[in-house]
Amino acid sequence: MNISKESVRSLLLAHDRILLTAHVSPDGDALGVLVAMHEWLIHEGKQSVIVLDDTVEDKFSFLKYIDGIRRPEGVKKDPGRLTVVLDATSADRTGKVEALMQGKVLNIDHHISNEHFADYEYIRPDYAATGEILTKLFMDWQVALTPSMADALYMAIATDCGFFKFSNTTGHTLRMAARLVEAGARPNVISEHLEAQSMKKLRALSEVLKHIELFGNNHIAGITFDKEVLRYTGEHTGGYIDYARSVKDVDVAFTLKYIGDKESRVSMRSKSVDVNAIASVFGGGGHVRASGCTIKEDLPTAKKHLVHEILKAL
Numbered sequence: 001m002n003i004s005k006e007s008v009r010s011l012l013l014a015h016d017r018i019l020l021t022a023h024v025s026p027d028g029d030a031l032g033v034l035v036a037m038h039e040w041l042i043h044e045g046k047q048s049v050i051v052l053d054d055t056v057e058d059k060f061s062f063l064k065y066i067d068g069i070r071r072p073e074g075v076k077k078d079p080g081r082l083t084v085v086l087d088a089t090s091a092d093r094t095g096k097v098e099a100l101m102q103g104k105v106l107n108i109d110h111h112i113s114n115e116h117f118a119d120y121e122y123i124r125p126d127y128a129a130t131g132e133i134l135t136k137l138f139m140d141w142q143v144a145l146t147p148s149m150a151d152a153l154y155m156a157i158a159t160d161c162g163f164f165k166f167s168n169t170t171g172h173t174l175r176m177a178a179r180l181v182e183a184g185a186r187p188n189v190i191s192e193h194l195e196a197q198s199m200k201k202l203r204a205l206s207e208v209l210k211h212i213e214l215f216g217n218n219h220i221a222g223i224t225f226d227k228e229v230l231r232y233t234g235e236h237t238g239g240y241i242d243y244a245r246s247v248k249d250v251d252v253a254f255t256l257k258y259i260g261d262k263e264s265r266v267s268m269r270s271k272s273v274d275v276n277a278i279a280s281v282f283g284g285g286g287h288v289r290a291s292g293c294t295i296k297e298d299l300p301t302a303k304k305h306l307v308h309e310i311l312k313a314l
Contacts, residue, residue: 001119001120001121002121002122002123003120003121003122005122005136005137005140005141007120008106008108008120008122008137009137009141011082011106011120012041012044012046012082012084012106013044015046015081015082016046016047017046017047017078017080017081017082018041018046018047018048018049018081018082018083018084019048019049019051019075019078019081019082019083019084019097019100020034020037020038020041020048020049020050020051020084020086021034021050021051021052021083021084021085021086021088021094021097022034022052022085022086022087022088022094023087023088023089023093023094024052024053024054024093024094024095025054025238025265026052026054026056027159027160027238028060028155028156028158028159028160028194029087029129029130029131029156029157029159029160030086030087030088030130030156031056031060031063031066031152031155031156032063032131032152032153032154032155032156032157032159033086033087033108033130033131033134033152033153033156034050034052034069034086035050035063035064035065035066035148035149035152036131036134036138036149036152036153036156037084037086037134038050038065039064039065039146039148039149039152040138040143040149049070049075050065050068050069050070051069051070051071051072051075051097051100052069052070052071052072052097053071053072053094053095053096053097054095055235055236056069057236057238059193059194059196060193061193062151062189062190062193063148063151063152063155064148064151064152072095072096072097072099072100073096075100077099077100077102078100078102078103079102079103080103081102081103082103082104082105082106083100083101083103083104083105083106084105084106084107084108085105085106085107085108085109085118086107086108086109086130086134087108087109087110087111087129087130088107088109089109089111089113089114089115089285089286090114090115090117091105091117091118104119104120105117105118105119105120106118106119106120106121106122107120107121107122107123108121108122108123108130108133108134109121109122109123109124109130109133110123110124110125110126110127110128110129110130110132110133111123111125111285111286111287112125112276112285112286112287112288113276113279113280113284113285113286113287113291122137126170127172127173128157128160128161128166128168128169128170128173129156129157129159129160129161129173130156130160131152131153131154131155131156131157131160132156132157132172132173132176134153134156135153135157135176135179135180136172136176138153139176139179145180145183145184146183146184147183147184147185147186149183150180150181150183150184150185151184151185151186151189151190153176153180153185154177154180154181154185154187154190155190155194157173157176157177157180158177158187158190159194161173162242163191164177166289166290167271167289168287168289203232204232204233204234205240205243207229207232207233208223208225208229208232208233208240208243209243211223211224211229212243212244212247214247214250215307215310215311216307216310216311216314218247218248218249218250219249219250219251219252219314220250220251220252220253220254220307220310220311220314221244221245221247221250221252221253221254222244222253222254222255222256222303222306222307223240223241223243223244223254223255223256224255224256224257224299224303225237225255225256225257225258226258226299227258230257230258237255237257238267240255241253241254241255241267241268241269242269245269245271250271251270251271251272251273251314252268252269252270252271252273252275252310252313252314253268253269253270254266254267254268254269254306254310255267256299256302256303256306258299259294261298262296262297262298263294263295263296264294264295264297264298264299264302264303265292265293265294265295266279266282266284266292266293266294266295266302266306267290267291267292268290268291268292268310269289269290270288270289270290271289273310273313273314274288274313275287275288275289275290275291275310275313276288276291277313278291278306278309278310278313279291279292279293280293281293281309282294282295282305282306282309
């Protein structure tokens with residue numbers, strides 16, 4: 001059921017115990033809104049816990065409360081607790097956290113592919129990030145943002161619109177970012193943390209760049225993370241897609257990551273093609289210009305099917 005912004009606030013304040021979660025492979029938007037919401041709930045006297053079925057990259061360590069995130073196996077089920085799913089389109093996108101959703105569920109999200117799974121929802125696909133939604137909600141609720149909340153929300157917005165370079169950036173996006181800077185967000189500090197690279201990561205990048213492949217008269221660029229490449233990068237591969245996207249003449253970029261012998265995880269970015277429609281073929285989704293899915297095939301077969309669908313869309 002879609003509810004108003006006032007009802008979202010009332011629902012949150014009506015519950016004493018709240019579990020916050022987001023999608024697996026959490027990005028800047030997911031993590032930013034989690035810690036910002038968590039901090040506000042603590043200020044309101046709530047028992048808030050952040051639970052993710054994944055690890056968090058070191059580059060996000062500057063965020064307040066990030067080190068308090070728990071794994072689902074360490075959290076007990078509680079039918080009286082409200083679950084708030086942020087920046088996720090479906091319950092199963094939260095991985096093992098889905099099993100902890102015993103009580104009512106509120107979903108706050110901005111993806112056009114949202115599956116409307118929750119008891120209550122506040123969905124704004126016209127916003128560039130869930131961080132943009134939460135910033136506007138806090139503004140309308142007259143929440144006094146702390147500098148740490150402002151940092152988290154600014155990062156959430158900036159990372160989901162390519163630091164205001166992607167086509168989903170609107171005047172409203174920029175106005176929300178400006179309000180966060182006024183509240184204490186530090187764009188320079190945020191950028192320094194997110195862009196810092198260890199020598200290990202730089203060496204991994206040199207290896208990854210060797211594996212960029214071009215298809216469809218150079219309009220498609222892809223990187224496949226098989227077991228060998230993952231040996232260099234580790235499990236966190238999210239940022240590499242930007243290098244494939246930056247290749248001249250490329251419209252659609254993708255990464256394909258080994259998860260299991262019959263499971264491959266896909267991320268896609270585009271400049272003009274609707275990659276949400278492509279992802280939906282495989283049961284995934286996201287945004288028109290940025291989407292993902294999981295293909296239940298080995299890497300070579302998954303790549304073949306994925307490239308076929310992208311070529312159809314070009």
